[in-house]
Amino acid sequence: MLRSLITLVALTFAFGATADEIPVPEPASKLSRATADSGNRQPFIHWPEQEAAASSKLAALEAQTGKKPNIVIFLVDDMGYGDPGAFGGGEMIGAATPEMDALAAEGIKLSSTYSQYTCTPTRAAMYTGRLPARTGLIRPILAGDTLKVNPWEGELTVAGLLSEAGYHSMLVGKWHIGEGEGMRPHDVGFDEFYGFYKAQKEYTQAYDQRRFPDLVLDEDKLARYQSIGSNNDLIYGLADGTTQTVETIVSIEQMAEGDRKLRDYTVKRIAELAEGDKPFYISHSFMKVHADNFPSKEFTGASASKFPYRDNMVEVDTYIGDIVQALEDAGELDNTFIFVTSDNGPQMDSWPDSGYTPFRGAKGTTWEGGVRVPGIAYWKGMIEPGRVSDGLFDLMDLFDTSLALGGVDTSSLPTDRYWDGIDQTSFLLAADGQSKREHVYNWLGSKLAAMRMREYKAHLLVSLAQEKFLYIDMAAVVPTGLAPWLFNLYVDPKEEYPVGHRMNAWTASLGAELKAHGATFVQFPPKDLGL
The missing domain is CATH 3.30.1120.10 (Arylsulfatase, C-terminal domain)
Incomplete structure (x- = not known):
């Protein structure tokens, strides 16, 4: 066989x-x-009664608010299944996560949520609703890679489809699916981008002589490394082609404050977008807790553990709470679907600068430790509090679910390709909803x-x-x-x-x-x- x-x-x-x-x-x-x-x-598994119940629930909310719901997805980089307290970590491993735990308690905790085996494939799958093996985005596009074709040519993204349906779509934070023209977030459907093209480590290793002395202290190697030409900027981009450098990262200390700047931007934009008449789709994608971890000044020693990874978990959790509070302050929380997850399991190769999973394996594998991640869905007044489900949820399902919430008919998508995501709206919104996914x-x-x-x-x-x-x-x-x-x-x-x-x-x-x-x-x- x-x-x-x-x-x-x-x-x-x-x-x-x-x-x-x-x-x-x-x-x-x-x-x-x-x-x-x-x-x-x-x-997928058909559940007609729960699908009807979810549709009725959504119609009633839209009649009340007069618009489609907002969508906010929190994607933490390399967070392990067992890092949040709601999934067995938190205080037990020296890094309390009260904000994520509260969302899990007041929403639905999904104990069988699945990512891809590493970051770029997961992000591509989330935004396209297609397995990376189909799109070709099977690993990070690294500086120096020569591509046969632009991977985004001909692909549709959830951001672009929602934008066409009247949403303002925004990516704040890590992208890691191409930094060349035609492959940037604001080239492939996002109306707005504020963030970084690469992973956290790629910005700091040229300045970290304790971990990489053979690079930092060797002038020839360092010059050759920097000549690769990889972008080292915090970028602001718009769908009209505008691309500006907010700042260039030239120190570890700058990168340590990166997520604070991302938090500030999302909080600011939520307040501004709430004044408009468009619903918004925001993918807030943290740089942390991908190795190498350097705590910001405010959070150095903030965890009981005192290790950099755990301090950064506390920081990420705090920022999730800040952004949720911004939604509340703007009067948008009741009309916002929130999802919290990780792009893969912990990167154990960088231990102890890494997360925790109770499962076998880690990032880079298809053992449960590599692909089974925390999943929290929260929607005040729409998702029944205190639910826990082991129903299968693939992060690709966020593509179809987001489109369904935005009123985009997925049956009209092109038929010349295969679509792997499943609309899980009824699973999440119906009382005692069941997953529609049979396979991962x-x-x-x-x-x-x-x-x-x-x-x-x-x-x-x-x-x-x-x-x-x-x-x-x-x-x-x-x-x-x-x-x-x-x-x-x-x-x-x-x-x-x-x-x-x-x-x-x-x-x-x-x-x-x-x-x-x-x-x-x-x-x-x-x-x-x-x-």
């Missing part, structure tokens, strides 16, 4: 078909509750590595660290052999011992589901960017 599946996925680079030639697929196995509405969309697919770059379906997780490829915590710098990726490594996550959430044929009746069904997913890449070939 494994060999035939890999062969099938490999064919995706050779064959293709138009959407008109693709019949609406039947469920791949008896295990699946999901059905497809079209041949180019991810099958985990890819390592261009390779299908694993799939979760219900409580089962089947691995085709696994990352095996050769030393403690080194899941990126010293790991081997190996196939699992004759059959997938199959885990029951309710019995074994740490994926320590496969159940396989010995204790599972659904092994063949899961294989059929994996093959069905692979077949969509034959029908809709992926882009090859040269990454």
Whole structure:
């Protein structure tokens, strides 16, 4: 089964078909509750009653407010599943997170939220509603990379679609999906951008002689490094092409204050946007807590731990509270859908400058520790407080859910490509709503590595660290052999011992589901960017 599946996925680079030639697929196995509405969309579980209830709820709110709801997504960089107190961390690990915990208590805590294995793929998936293996954005675009094509050419983003529907769309913070013209946030649908193109570490390493003495103290290497020409600025950009440098980062101390500046900007813009007649979509994407972590002056030593990562967790949590308060002060909180999450699991390679997960693996892997992240959905008066759900939620679902909230009909999206996200509005808004997602697919770059379906997780490829915590710098990726490594996550959430044929009746069904997913890449070939 494994060999035939890999062969099938490999064919995706050779064959293709138009959407008109693709019949609406039947469920791949008896295990699946999901059905497809079209041949180019991810099958989902239909819950007619909760969908009707959610639609009624939204219509009543719009009648009251006279406009569509605002959408604010908080994306923390490299925060582990176990970092927020609501997910087992907080005070227990020396970094209290009262603001995130309050949102979880007053909204819905999603205990099975999934990202991609690293940052760029997750961000691309969130904004496009498509797996990175389809768009080609399978890893960060690094300084010096030569791309075959602009990855954004022909892609649609949630920001652009909402902007066309009457929203003001804004990205504040980290982008990390291309810094060249045509690949910047304000080139691909965002009306406004205030932030940084790269990850935090990329701004500080040229100034950190304790961690990188062979770079900082060697004039020749430093000059060559700087000649790469990567952008080191805090940028302000508009969809009309305006691109301005707010400041150039030339010290660790500047970068340490980066998230404070981002917080200030979002707070200011919320007050201004609230005076207008447009709803807004804001992706507030923190630079922290990606290594290397340097606390701002205000938060140095603010955590019980006193370690930089934990101090920065306290800072991030505080800023989330500040922005939520800004929504309240502007009279917009009741009409704003809020989601808090992380772009992947903790980067354990930088330990102890890293987060916490109770699961196996970390960033860079498709073990639960790499792709299972905190998920909090909050909407005052619309999401019932105190809910906890283990229903599957992929961060790609924020694409479809945001479009649904904004009144964009996703059935009108192009049929020449495959759409992987699912509208989870009814799951979040209906009392005791159930997830509409049956499958989560985990890819390592261009390779299908694993799939979760219900409580089962089947691995085709696994990352095996050769030393403690080194899941990126010293790991081997190996196939699992004759059959997938199959885990029951309710019995074994740490994926320590496969159940396989010995204790599972659904092994063949899961294989059929994996093959069905692979077949969509034959029908809709992926882009090859040269990454």
